[in-house]
Amino acid sequence: MSKQSELIKEISGVNPLKCMKCGKCSASCPSFNEMDIKPHQFVSYVQNEDIEALTQSKSLWKCLSCFACVERCPRGVKPGKLIDAARQVLIRQRGQEGLTANEIPALLDDETPQQLLMSAFRKYRR
Amino acid sequence: MKYSYYPGCTLRNKAKDLDLYARKCAVALGFELEELTDWQCCGGVYPLGSDEIASKLPSVRALNDAKQKGQDLVAVCSACYHVLKRVNDDMANVADIQTRANNYMALEEPYKGETAVLHFLEVLRDRVGFEELKKKVVNPLTGRKIGAYYGCLLLRPSDVMAFDDPENPTILEDFIRALGATPVVYPYRNECCGGYISLKEPNLAASMCDKITSSAAGFEADCLVTACPLCKYNLNKSGKLPIVYFTELLAEALGVKEGDK
Amino acid sequence: MQKIGVFVCHCGSNIAATVDVKKVVEMAAKEQGVFHAEDYPYMCSEAGQSRIAAAVKEKGLTGIVVCSCSPRMHEATFRKAAERAGINPYMVEIANIREHCSWIHKDMTEATEKAVILMRAAVAKVHLNAPLMAGESRVTKRALVIGGGIAGIQTAIDIADAGYKVDIVEKTPSIGGRMSQLDKTFPTLDCSACILTPKMVEAASHENITIHTWSEVEKVSGFVGNFTVDIRKKARYVNMDKCTGCGVCQEKCPSKKPLNEFNRGLNTRTAIYTPFAQAIPNVPVIDANSCIKLKTGKCGICEKFCQVGAIDYTQKDEIITEQYGAIVVATGFDTIKLDKYGEYAYNESKDVITSLELERIMNAAGPTKGHLERLSDGKAPKEIVFIQCVGSRCSDDRGKPYCSKICCMYTAKHAMLIRDKYPDTNVTVFYIDVRTPGKNFDEFYRRAVEDYGVHYIKGQVGKVMPQADGSLLVQGVDLLDNKQILKKADMVVLATAIEPNPDVRKIATMLTASIDTNNFLTEAHPKLRPVESPTAGVFLSGVCQGPKDIPETVAQAGAAAVKVIGLLAKDKLKTNPCTAKSDELLCNGCSQCANVCPYGAITYEEKLINDHGIRRTSRVAVVNGALCQGCGACTVTCPSGAMDLQGFSNRQILAEVDAICR
Structure with missing residues (x-):
């Protein structure tokens, strides 16, 4: 497991030790109420090497990468990059994609911009 | 003034208006958007992982093409602008990404973030000037x-x-x-x-x-x-x-x- | 040929745990000219020093190398020991094998090898050392205090009480500083003005204190005991001797637009003004940037109404030059600018304010006459949110990396006072930690919570959103409940980080006093010499050295005064003999050394030179040993190698380099 926490730190470039637990990330997050593990908790899951729980978390699919947490963090921790790295670690495994080709037709409407499909592919699949 | 132009996937389809008006306005304001010939989709989202190289390459190609033409690169779509600008920053400042992306690209001269990436709004603000626009x-x-x-x-x-x-x-x-x-x-x-x-x-x-x-x-x-x-x-x-x-x-x-x- | 003794200190385990001291002794004994080498657990102890004396006597030593801690710690100790043993103190060299070696290395072999090299360099230098004699300089028995806040006032009063003359230079129109802007003080809630004004009056009426307000330090030269300072007395346009302080000019002045600095720009003042009612001196100044008469030549109303003819539009800035033995920096602080913190909407909403602005709002002499009101619509706020650590404890470029120290306590104070006076107003405090180390401090904070019902939430605020109805929506987090909070507020108060007064950079440069990366002045030693600057004769008082509350500031102000008194009590000071000296035969009078000298110690003379029997007149550099501080800038600048630093000659330094490279 510790290998995976190292991998997350490497992919994200985040040093969890810089966090001072002020909560500004969670105070800024537009998806806070949707998340089971909250932005300020991401760092402790990585520090405690509890990667299993993190990668099974709903939060992976609720983070919008809007970077409000990254912009406002007073310690330069970048929680948004950390959760994105956890998502990467998960979807790089076979069968863990969050979006399959079969699902797509039902999700489209007449106005769906190409950009939305492209973005979703990049977020849900490797 | 001529700029290299990166329209992006959506401006070719669902957001044709955004593209069309941008070109028309450029003409009216006295600058030209010259579309890159071989642009590929930026992917819509900037790949955050420090080890993601391949997904950054379409942006690197566009950036390098503009460099070859000696032009600044303009995007109108916020997402394209975001991805291009961040990849450009990686190519200028992140040694590992710069090296590995250039290894893939095998260019005659390595790309090191030389191109200036501008949003159409920045062209209006910093090149045309809002005072001039007003006139x-x-x-x-x-x-x-x-x-x-x-x-x-x-x-x-x-x-x-x-x-x-x-x-x-x-x-x-x-x-x-x-x-x-x-x-x-x-x-x-x-x-x-x-x-x-x-x-x-x-x-x-x-x-x-x-x-x-x-x-x-x-x-x-x-x-x-x-x-x-x-x-x-x-x-x-x-x-x-x-x-x-x-x-x-x-x-x-x-x-x-x-x-x- | 010197006869050198090498003394290697263990410093308990500080050195001996990482450096093989026996090995250093063994290697020292092999060095040319070393007649004695030994090690000892604590060389600085009485016993250690007497071993040096004994060895000098027994072996007839002429030079001493002590391998120990930094010369900043014990060079003086060992020089005195040498002097007692009959050797010139400048025949002692320290090889720093602690800070430069044992403390920064882990591997014993490597550290020992380095210690041996450092020892060799010191031995090589001692071979070229020559006895030096310290000169003497007199002490001007007058002190300068820069800054007239509570720190400067207290330092000045304490020095003056000891019988020495003190000048206070204050750049604003009145002494009083930040403390005069505060309403109440924690943890006793006594009125700030009530305890400050007696001090201001005491300073103003003290026979030994001269106050220069509306003045700035312009230039500083000289050295400890003998500073020469130019003070710019800015044109006040009001004759201080004639003015009675009646205030009619301020009532009549038609220029009413300038922002009132004393009220943090929350309201306006007139162009001729005294910043506050208890100002000292009670003589107004005319702000030339907004005075109609000074700008256009028309108006002159204040002159017309002044009964005593005190208005003088022709006044010019005046430079006075004074001599001082010591200088105290007491330049204080300001709050940081909040332009980079857009998420708090400080620039967008009048109802988002800093805590210092709240002090003015709560103060009877403030913009709302002490009524707690929203500045946007004058309504009484019913919900107030305080946000802690705005700009403090930040590692990014928006804020400051340090804790501002006073915010937790003044916020508890504000919250308590509001709840006391306006019981139907709710107060919420978002905090990261509540830091209350201080006498009766935590008790004070708990009173705010338990007796006054202040609602403390552990968590930060992400964004303050001004709403169309004029209220503020505060989006924060409660980390203990793990909930995001959306709270409607009428007023938001930001505990804004404090920073040293921006002018301090300029002053530090003039004084050659060092400042840290946050612009706080550096102490000579962070623990043992906290009120002295590393620059001799320059002392530190108050927040210019680091964040402090009022009692700490007053304590430090007194401590700085004691150091000044100790200096002024001396009639003469020993000067450092390690000064620059010019070789007249080599000097070609090019002036480059004089240009780089920060102390103005170098002049030129036409001199008759006897150059190996050939007599010629030549323009040569002459160093004033009393002014020279031995910085060495001239020696490296001199193109002909004529300038040399005694005790650190080019030959000595090259000998050290040779020894290290051997």
Whole structure:
């Protein structure tokens, strides 16, 4: 497991030790109420090497990468990059994609911009 | 003045207006957008992982093509601009990404972030100048109260994007003012519309967009202006306010909106 | 040929745990000219020093090398020991094998090898050392205090009480500083003005204190005991001797637009003004940037109404030059600018204010006459949110990395006072930590919570959103409940980080006093010499050295005064003999050394030179040993190698380099 926490730190470039637990990330997050593990908790899951729980978390699919947490963090921790790295670690495994080709037709409407499909592919699949 | 132009996937399809008006306005303002011949889709989202190289290459190709032409690279779509600018920053400042991307690319001369990436709005602000723009307005949008919607892509992370103040941006308000309209400032203008989440969780995106449009409506905005097709799509669903591309407003003010569409 | 003794200190285990001291002794004994080498657990102890004396006597040593801690710690100790043993103190060299070696290395072999090299370099230098004699300089028995806040006032009073003359230079129109802007003080809630004004009056009426307000330090030269300072007395346009302080001029002045600095720009003042009612001196100044008469030549109303003819539009800035033995920096602080913190909407909403602005709002002499009101619409706020650590404890470029120290306590104070006076107003405090180390401090904070019902939430605020109805929506987090909070507020108060007064950079440069990366002045030693600057004769008082509350500031101000008194009590000071000296035969009078000298110690003379029997007149550099501080800038600048630093000659330094490279 510790290998995976190292991998997350490497992919994200985040040093969890810089966090001072002020909560500004969670105070800024537009998806806070949707998340089971909250932005300020991401760092402790990585520090405690509890990667299993993190990668099974709903939060992976609720983070919008809007970077409000990254912009406002007073310690330069970048929680948004950390959760994105956890998502990467998960979807790089076979069968863990969050979006399959079969699902797509039902999700489209007449106005769906190409950009939305492209973005979703990049977020849900490797 | 000639700029290399990167339209991006959506401007070729669902957001043709955004592209068309941008080109028309460029002509009216005396600069030219020269589309790159071999551009590929930027991917819509900047690949955050430090070990993601292949997904950054389409951007590197576009950036290098502009470098070869000796031109600055202009994008109109917020997402394309965001991805191009961040990849460019990686190529200039992150040694590992620079080395590995160049190993893939096998260019005659390695690409090291030399190209300047500009949003169309930056061209208006920094090259044309809003004062100059004001002089070219033939149909001033007098009396219209317009809310600027920035979203996240143009502004954050500000250390890389360096586009405007990430919490208190003014570029779109200055733009609206230059067109003769009144900007409406409301606090949700830099909050996220939900982005990609609207594909699988439309309700979640809708609740976010509702906060944005309600807030703007509360401050008595007639409409919202955006530079991003995905923001427009998501915001439209809330139905509270008309959402328009900034290029459409610009074309209207410059008197080039109608005609050969 | 010197006879050198090498003394290697263990410093308990500080050195001996990482450096093989026996090995250093063994290697020292092999060095040319070393007649004695030994090690000892604590060389600085009485016993250690007497071993040096004994060895000098027994072996007839002429030079000493002590391998120990930094010369900043014990060079003086060992020089005195050498002097007692009959050797010139400048024949002692320290090889720093602690800070430069044992403390920064882990591997014993490597550290020992380095210690041996450092020892060799010191031995090589001692071979070229020559006895030096310290000169003497007199002490001007007058002190300068820069800054007239509570720190400067207290330092000045304490020095003056000891019988020495003190001048206070204050750049604003009145002494009083930040403390005069505060309403109440924690943890006793006594009125700030009530305890400050007696001090201001005491300073103003003290026979030994001269106060220069509306004045700035312009230039500083000289050295400890003998500073020469130019003070710019800015044109006040009011004759201080004639003015009675009646205030009619301020009532009549038609220029009412300038922002009132004393009220943090929350309201306006007139162009002729005294910043506050208890100002000292009670003589107004005319702000030339907004005075109609000075700008356009028309108006002159204040002159017309002044009964005593005190208005003088022709006044010019005046430079006075004074001599001082010591200088105290007491330049204080300001709050940081909040332009980079757009998420708090400080620039967008009048109802988002800093805590210092709240002090003015709560103060009877403030913009709202002490009524707690929203500045946007004058309504009484019913919900107030305080946000802690705004700009403090930040590692990014928006804020400051340090804790501002005073915010937790003044916020508890504000919250308590509001709840006391306006019981139907709710107060919420978002905090990261509540830091209350201080006498009766935590008790004070608990009173705010338990007796006054102040609602403390552990968590930060992400964004403050001004609403169309004029209220503020605060989006924060409660980390203990793990909930995001959306709270409607009428007023938001930001505990804004404090920073040293921006002018301090300029002053530090003039004084050659060092400042840290946050612009706080550096102490000579962070623990043992906290009120002295590393620059001799320059002392530190108050927040210019680091964040402090009032009692700490007053304590430090007194401590700085004691150091000044100790200096001024001396008639003469020993000067450092390690000064520059020019070789007249080599000097070609090019002036480059004089240009780089920060102390103005170098002049030129036409001199008759006897150059190996050939007599010629030549323009040569002459160093004033009393002014020279031995910085060495001239020696490296001199193109002909004529300038040399005694005790650190080019030959000595090259000998050290040779020894290290051997």
